[in-house]
Structures are given as structure tokens and as C-alpha cells.
Amino acid sequence: MARRVVEETVDDLGVPRGMRIATAWSWRILVVVGASAVVIALVVVFEEIVVPLLVAMLVSALLAPTVATLGRHRWPHWLAILVTLVAFAIVVAGLVVIVVWQVRSGLPQLERESVAAYDRARGVLSAPPWNVSDAQLASWINDLGALAQKDSGVLIGGAVKVGGTLGHLLAGALIALFATIFMLIDGRGIWNWIVRIFPRAARPAMSAAGGSGWSTLTKFVRVQIVVALVNAIGIGAVAFFLGLPLAVPIGVVVLFASFIPVIGAIVSGAIAVVIALVYGGPVQAVVMLAGVLVVHLLEAHVLQPLLVGGAVKVHPLAVVVGVAAGTAIAGVPGALFAVPLIATVNAMVTTIASRSWRGSGQTRTASTTHPAPRPGSAGE
Template sequence: MARGRGTVEPSDDLGIPWGMRVAAGWSWRLLAVFAVAAVVIYLVAVFEQIVVPLLVALLISALLTPTVIALAKRGWPRWLAIVVALVAFTAVVAALVVLIVWQVRAGLPQLERESVAAYDRARDILSDPPWNVSDKQFASWIASAGALAQKDSGVLIGGAVKVGSTVGHVLAGALIALFATIFMLIDGRGIWNWIVRLFPRAARSAVSAAGDSGWFTLTRFVRVQIVVAVVNAIGIGAVAFFLGLPLAVPIGVVVLFASFIPVIGAIVSGVIAVLIALVYAGPVQAIIMLAGVLLVHLLEAHVLQPLLVGGAVKVHPLAVVIGVAAGTGIAGVPGALFAVPLIATVNAMVTTIAAGKWRIQEIEPDEAPR
């Protein structure tokens, strides 16, 4: 019944106003949703040594699946396309790691000399007026800064340490990720069909359509994020190289990997580049490095994000920032890495279900994977 000006809201037999009953209904539903989310987070934390490698395998599969499909359409046997894609991916990652190790080993003597020189310059500047800092005070500041950095970095690396606290855990996680990736590339559709059949028959069409939409969004996100990471790495690495900074190539590679954590990763890696320029080159070079980092981030924020990431993820930037921050607080580096793809995928799936535009179909046990 419509309620106009001056009318009294209806109430039940106990005299509870209509607005209170609506608020109570929403409240217990929200509490149920939060309870389910808390249980899911708890289970992920308990089984993180399995969940994290599976999520890594899911991202790698989303990256390699278009390549496998393209090679299969050219007449390649599917097994050969999968092997070629995996070998190429492994070779690229291994080459980047070897490049970092080689550059660090080659530049370590120069880095040690410049580190000592930078320490002496800072101590001499602070010992002169108007600072008049004694050597004892300077040493205590250095010790305090190291302790603070170690304390703050514990939040970021805590998740990584939990995932691989020992070499055995790292190897086990790598093997799980490898085998999961292989099986997802071989029979990903069959695995998803099996998951869909766990739902009630009336909900299978919606779940199947939501899965297709989520997978499409995930594959687009991974490919677009690689483009963004490469642009960030080339831009910041080039500025560091032209400034003559030590370890310019490793800086670019670190920016490349860090950029897979949207927003925060690129900012943190850019700050590291500016600090290296300040310590080993001087304030002028640090200002130039800062300008280069800001220019790259402006390019990402006003060109790459709206044109590429915005179309692939379709999530508001504020949600991205909050999701990355929440993921970092909950699970450290893995949480920051998986936060945005998880938000984007879930958003696509929920939007598909809410739209109600899926095709009514039943998934039979003998249906062949697509």
C-alpha cells in the first residue's frame, strides 16, 4: 500500500514498524553473507599452501590459454601447443631471473663502493652545521631506520613467508602449480563442468554462464596487466639507465614483477628507484627519477588504465585500491596479487547472474569439454 504524506507506516501484530522490519531483514542477510565470507577466508588461510598454488595456476592458465587455442586452430596437436606455451613461459621467467642475478653479481663491487661513499657523504653533511649530528647519533638513526623497515616489511612479506617458509614448501607449491596448470590447459572445460554439476539443476545454467563471463574477464585482465607491467618497466628502467644508476636493469625487472600488484606495486617499486637515485647519484638525479616515475604513472593512470584495464576489469579504481589494501592486510603479497583479479572475476560473475541473460541449458555428465 502506498504511503503518502501524513500516513502511518504499517506494523505487525507486535507493533514493530515496517522500516524496522526491513532493516532487520537486511541485517540478518548481511550477517549471513559476512559469516560465509569469514568461513571462506578462514579455510583459505588454513589451506593456503594449496590454495595459493592453485590461484597461481589459474592466472598462468588464463595467460596461456589464448596461445594454446591459437596454436590448436593452426593445426597443432593440443598437447604440443600446451608444451610449447609452458616451455616459452618458463623460459621467459627464467631469463628474467637470470638477468637479475647476473646484473646484481656484475654490479655488486661498484654498488658496495658507492654505498660506502653515500654513507660517508650523508654522515659528513649531517655532522656540519646546522645539523651537528655526532657519529654516535647517526649510527643510532641508521639502526632505528633498519629496525623500522624490518618491522614494516613484515606485513608485506608475511604472506610470502607463510606460503614458503621452507624450501620444501616452495618446491611443493611449485609442483602443485605446475600440475594444476597442465590439467587446466588440458581439460579446463571438463573441470568447470564437473564443478557446475555440483550445483542444483535449476542453477546450473546461471553458474555456467557466470563462469564463462568470469573466465573471459580473467584472461583479459592478465593480458592487459602484462602490457601495463611492461610499459612501467620500460619507462622507469629507461630513466634509471640514462641517469647511470647502478642496477638499472634489475630495477626495470623489479618494476615489471611489482606492477602485477595494481597501483601499490608500481608505486612501491618507483619509490625504490627514487631512493636509489638519491643515495647513489644525488638529489638532482633523484628529482629527475621522481619526474620519470610520475610521468610513467600518469601515462598508466590516464591512458592505460582507462583504455585497457578499465575495459577488461570494469571495476572502479577505488575498489581496486581498497581491494589491494585489504588483500595485503589479510594475506600479504599473495593477497595483494590476487585481490584485483578476484574482484574483477567475481564482479563479472555476479553481474552476469543479476542480468539473467544466460541460456537455459543442462550440463550432462558425458558432455564433451569445449
């Protein structure tokens, strides 16, 4: 019996079984890491095309349930898509107009308060025990500006590369618009065309994975809208009750920033804290900071576990790490698309690994393998 155990743990070359298992896992991990690096490199090279397509996927996942609902009420498909797109454009344009109007009306007052706050801070620092001269204060401000510019370079780098010129912005917007329209018109056909690229034996698995991934993406977009609205209303309400200028723009900024889970609300809330400090003083800033922290705790301990976690099945730690990695790789676009990408890939891999698409063991067609909605058919 002892000799048999030794033969099972050591091969003919004397390599222990544990080492064989470690090497088998190692080369597989290296292959996965290498393939991921190639994909990331290709995305970075073709980001002017990839980013608009990813935006189109998010918008399509948001609008597809509305199109499907109108279709169930016997609306023609083309009319349902047209009405949904126009309504979405009106909502976005309305938010932009409100922000511009509020900023134009409140900016003069904010500028006056900024100058007054700077004078108060300079008076405090120039008095004992600080005794800071105007030259030292100016040097500190210049150093702080240089540091902020350096650190923000990584954050905004992706956005600058994608839309460095008006032409790039226009081209990206057109790609996103047309891709959204085609996804809403024939998303199922687009995915079936992609599935046909794979070997015939792999098509049922890919079809099922696509259905699971699209269903997860639509759930993520719906839930993230709820989270963003809660963050925007909460932080905007605190700014309004404190009598801060630009309360409505603050809420809109928080709304859009909250599509970057966890981190977005904190970063945008910091803007409200700065405005409270400049306009109202330290007490208002502390109250505003407390409001931002309360909203963040509500998101982290209630909304994320109950809504986001239940919808996308991704641990909050993976969300934070994914956002950080996406920011480092592609700036703002990376932070925006990191979590939906992780959630979608997780759902697709889980579906393939579960082998639920095999049914009774016989290979089935894509249409009978998985009843989950395909791209462009969510909610049908």
C-alpha cells in the same frame, strides 16, 4: 486513504516499514560477511595449497589463448601446450638470468657508491647546525631498520608462510605446475565437474557465471601484462638515461611488481629513487622520482581507465581498497590476487544477477546457456 497509508507503513506489532526493511537487509549482510569470513579463514589455513592453485589459474589464463591459437592452426593439443609452457619457462628463466648477471656486475659499484653516500651524509649531519654525533646517527639507523622490519612483516608474512622452507617452495611449485598443465588440458572438464556439485536448477547459472569469470580473468591478465611492460620500460628507461647501475634489474622488478595494480609500480619505483639518490645524488633522485610519478600518472589516468577498467569493469577505488585488504590478510599473495579475484567474482555475480542465462525462460543445458569460453578454452 490516510488509514491505508498508516497500515502500509506499520505492521501489526507497530514496527515501521523502514525498520523492517533495515532488519531484512541487516541479517542478509551479516550472512554475507560471515560466509566471507569463513572462506577467508579457510584460505588462510590452506594457503599452501590455495596460493599455488591461484598462481596456476593466472598462468593458465595467460597461456590459454596461445594454446587455442596454435590449436586453430592444426597443432596437436598436447604439442601446443608443451610448446607454450616451454616458451613461458624460457622467458621467465631469461629474465631471472639477466637480473642475476646485472646485479653481480653492478653490485660492487653500488656498494662503493653506498659507502661514499653514507660518508657524505654523515659529514653534512655532523656539521652545524645539525651537530649529529656518530652514536646518534647509528641509533637512528638501528631504529629505522627495526621500524622497516616491523612494517614489512605484514607485507612479506604471506610469502614467508607459504614458502618458509625449501620443501614448501618445491611443493608449491609442483602443485602450480601440475595444476596449470591440467587446466590447459581439460579446463572445461574441470569446471563442468565443479558445476555438477551444485543443484541441478543452479547449474545453468553457474555454467554461465564460470564463462564470464574466466573471460574476465583472461582479459585482466592480458591487459595487466601491457600495463606492466609500459611501467617497466618507462621507469627502466629513465634509470638508463640517468646512468644508474642496475637499470635492467630495476625494469624487471617493476615488471613483476606491476602485476599488483597501482601500488606495485610505486613501491618498485621507490627502489629506483633510492638507487638514484645513493649513486647520483639529490638531482638524479628528483629526476628519477619525477619519472616514476609520470609513469604512475600514465597508468592511473590512461592505462587503468582505458584498458584495465574496460576489461574488468572494476572502479580504481575498488582496486586500491582490494589491494590494501589483500595485503593485510595474506601479504604479497593477497595483494597479487586481490584485483583478479574481485574482477572475476564481480563478473560472475553480474552474470547471475542479469539472468541472461535463462534465455527464453526455459532451463537449458550448460553447453547451450552461455557461449563464453570456460576455463582452459579462452579464445576458442
